[in-house]
Amino acid sequence: MSGSGLILAGVDGDRTWGLQDYVARGGYSALRKIISEKIPPETIIAELKASSLRGRGGAGFPTGLKWSFMPRSFPGAKYLACNSDEGEPGTFKDRDILRYNPHTVIEGMTIAAYAMGCERGYNYIHGEIFDVYERFEAALAEARAAGLLGQSILGSDFSFELFAHHGYGAYICGEETALLESIEGKKGQPRFKPPFPASYGLYGKPTTINNTETFASVPFIINMGGEAFLNLGKPNNGGTKLFSVSGHVNRPGNYEIAMGTPFAELLEMAGGMRGGRKLKAVIPGGSSAPVLPGNVMMDCTMDYDSISKAGSMLGSGAVIVMDETTCMVKALERLSYFYFEESCGQCTPCREGTGWLYRVVHRIENGLGRKEDLDLLNSVTGNIMGRTICALGDAASMPVQSFIKHFGSEFEYHIENKKCLVPPEVQYEGSQIYVRP
Amino acid sequence: MLSQESLQQIDREIAKYPPDQKQSAVMSALRIAQVEKGWLPKEVIEFVADYLGMPAIAAYEVASFYNMYDLEPVGRHKITVCTNLPCALSGGVHAADYLKEKLGIDFNETTPDGKFTLKEGECMGACGDAPVLLVNNHHMCSWMTKEKIDQILAELEDK
Ligand SMILES: Cc1cc2nc3c(=O)[nH]c(=O)nc-3n(C[C@H](O)[C@H](O)[C@H](O)COP(=O)(O)O)c2cc1C
Ligand code: SF4
Ligand code: FES
Numbered sequence: 226m227s228g229s230g231l232i233l234a235g236v237d238g239d240r241t242w243g244l245q246d247y248v249a250r251g252g253y254s255a256l257r258k259i260i261s262e263k264i265p266p267e268t269i270i271a272e273l274k275a276s277s278l279r280g281r282g283g284a285g286f287p288t289g290l291k292w293s294f295m296p297r298s299f300p301g302a303k304y305l306a307c308n309s310d311e312g313e314p315g316t317f318k319d320r321d322i323l324r325y326n327p328h329t330v331i332e333g334m335t336i337a338a339y340a341m342g343c344e345r346g347y348n349y350i351h352g353e354i355f356d357v358y359e360r361f362e363a364a365l366a367e368a369r370a371a372g373l374l375g376q377s378i379l380g381s382d383f384s385f386e387l388f389a390h391h392g393y394g395a396y397i398c399g400e401e402t403a404l405l406e407s408i409e410g411k412k413g414q415p416r417f418k419p420p421f422p423a424s425y426g427l428y429g430k431p432t433t434i435n436n437t438e439t440f441a442s443v444p445f446i447i448n449m450g451g452e453a454f455l456n457l458g459k460p461n462n463g464g465t466k467l468f469s470v471s472g473h474v475n476r477p478g479n480y481e482i483a484m485g486t487p488f489a490e491l492l493e494m495a496g497g498m499r500g501g502r503k504l505k506a507v508i509p510g511g512s513s514a515p516v517l518p519g520n521v522m523m524d525c526t527m528d529y530d531s532i533s534k535a536g537s538m539l540g541s542g543a544v545i546v547m548d549e550t551t552c553m554v555k556a557l558e559r560l561s562y563f564y565f566e567e568s569c570g571q572c573t574p575c576r577e578g579t580g581w582l583y584r585v586v587h588r589i590e591n592g593l594g595r596k597e598d599l600d601l602l603n604s605v606t607g608n609i610m611g612r613t614i615c616a617l618g619d620a621a622s623m624p625v626q627s628f629i630k631h632f633g634s635e636f637e638y639h640i641e642n643k644k645c646l647v648p649p650e651v652q653y654e655g656s657q658i659y660v661r662p
Numbered sequence: 663m664l665s666q667e668s669l670q671q672i673d674r675e676i677a678k679y680p681p682d683q684k685q686s687a688v689m690s691a692l693r694i695a696q697v698e699k700g701w702l703p704k705e706v707i708e709f710v711a712d713y714l715g716m717p718a719i720a721a722y723e724v725a726s727f728y729n730m731y732d733l734e735p736v737g738r739h740k741i742t743v744c745t746n747l748p749c750a751l752s753g754g755v756h757a758a759d760y761l762k763e764k765l766g767i768d769f770n771e772t773t774p775d776g777k778f779t780l781k782e783g784e785c786m787g788a789c790g791d792a793p794v795l796l797v798n799n800h801h802m803c804s805w806m807t808k809e810k811i812d813q814i815l816a817e818l819e820d821k
Binding site for chain 2: 395473
């Protein structure tokens with residue numbers, strides 16, 4: 226974790242998560258300003274649009290635009306949901322935001338509720354991080370006791386109730402409609418869209434879902450103004466963003482940097498390549514994003530447009546770094562197993578296709594691959610993509626297609642020679658338990 | 663069926679949702695029940711369903727959909743190791759192998775004395791801390807070297 230940027234600025238590990246420290250860092254001033262100056266909701270949404278904040282959960286959808294989809298004069302309850310179900314392999318930023326700066330999420334959600342007229346919200350927290358769930362509950366209690374959350378916030382006629390909902394181990398609940406089903410106490414199976422959550426969401430009511438980091442950015446945008454936030458980054462890619470750097474680097478961790486920062490600088494911040502080894506490949510946006518060869522990545526800057534131009538996605542900002550000791554077939558095998566394991570099983574192309582992908586990659590890795598297997602893999606992905614209810618089908622297919630596209634010769638070597646191009650002892654050494662210096 | 667303390671915890675969860683949406687508390691209620699009972703026998707799931715006024719089959723569907731519920735008995739301590747790719751690059755698989763060797767069991771097995779069950783986990787959203795383990799679903803352990811694994815096993819041995 227680095228203490229620079231906006232969301233992590235002045236944050237010092239476990240010591241400064243509380244309300245008092247948050248207020249000392251300028252916390253809740255955005256909410257106070259909105260309430261005391263009675264800023265109209267449209268002004269807040271316009272500020273969000275000007276900031277060019279894009280959703281930090283993976284899809285990068287413009288947040289201001291999303292908020293404007295909520296029906297203004299809907300008569301009944303409207304809901305807000307925060308997506309802290311961080312389960313995309315490589316992503317671990319929301320956990321740090323929630324445990325080190327939980328009040329920025331609470332403040333951001335409260336401002337969002339004000340702007341969209343939501344009376345109630347839930348923060349859906351990933352099952353494996355129970356301590357973070359408890360921390361968030363403690364932060365909620367602090368905010369309620371201080372009159373910053375609940376009935377008549379800061380003495381105004383604006384009320385917003387916010388609660389934490391604990392997941393219990395299902396990657397698919399990160400998909401926004403599966404998340405809503407899960408809050409309703411059901412299996413987390415994605416819904417058909419349309420209708421979209423803004424018209425039919427939680428308990429059938431208009432609902433907006435944003436990622437943890439998206440909400441956490443909101444107070445800063447209100448404080449500094451949308452344009453100033455945009456200018457921290459680059460056009461169409463506003464602000465700062467947390468990048469979770471994992472894999473073969475010397476200092477894995479979260480780094481909050483301005484959008485548009487060169488990848489080479491991020492790599493440097495993360496301590497450079499472990500053991501001085503050579504960069505082979507990077508998955509720049511979480512396991513669902515296409516892999517890029519190291520040299521292509523070295524020419525990219527860390528923002529939506531640059532990464533997308535290079536043929537991948539910024540996604541959740543999870544940067545998985547692989548060095549020359551990595552066997553790309555084995556790497557893909559593990560990812561394919563993950564999607565097979567986590568498919569909710571509702572759509573045949575995804576349920577059957579992910580199993581098929583895993584079995585074929587598995588047999589190539591184990592020296593039983595056939596010449597026609599690469600074509601087979603490409604054809605299976607072609608039959609999954611665009612034919613499923615949710616994007617997990619695409620998420621399972623994109624790694625397969627990109628690994629074959631960029632590292633096809635390694636797959637062919639496996640099939641012909643029935644073994645890895647990278648010798649097993651080299652792989653073993655390269656993936657040793659990493660002891661932090 | 664469940665202790666007063668568990669029921670109080672469940673009531674606190676129910677209070678988070680609109681009065682006509684008690685079913686929303688089913689995930690937490692099952693978690694709380696599992697902490698008390700060690701795993702989720704059918705009767706316990708039925709009791710939770712009843713308590714929340716939902717059909718037993720719906721609660722059972724939830725219990726079987728989410729990975730962290732145990733529908734079969736597990737050892738006194740369940741250890742889940744993440745072996746997904748980001749962790750594997752920094753020793754996730756080595757840590758899992760070491761645990762298998764120390765405990766003398768494979769994934770999804772329990773030691774003969776009933777103390778430990780080992781599970782393979784998916785990404786826990788903590789990849790920067792690799793290798794990571796989750797103990798009894800509630801306690802995450804970061805940067806697991808062999809020495810730290812020894813230490814954790816020794817601590818759990820006495821609990
Ligand atoms: C399979 C799958 C998993 C997802 N997991 C997450 C997740 O863990 N966290 C998240 O914020 N968004 C996740 N998303 C994206 C959400 O559906 C949704 O787009 C996002 O929460 C919207 O918030 P944003 O606009 O602020 O990014 C996932 C999507 C899919 C298809
Ligand atoms: S694409 Fe896969 S995960 Fe998504 S709804 Fe269909 S079966 Fe479920
Ligand atoms: S891959 Fe192990 S915690 Fe993310």
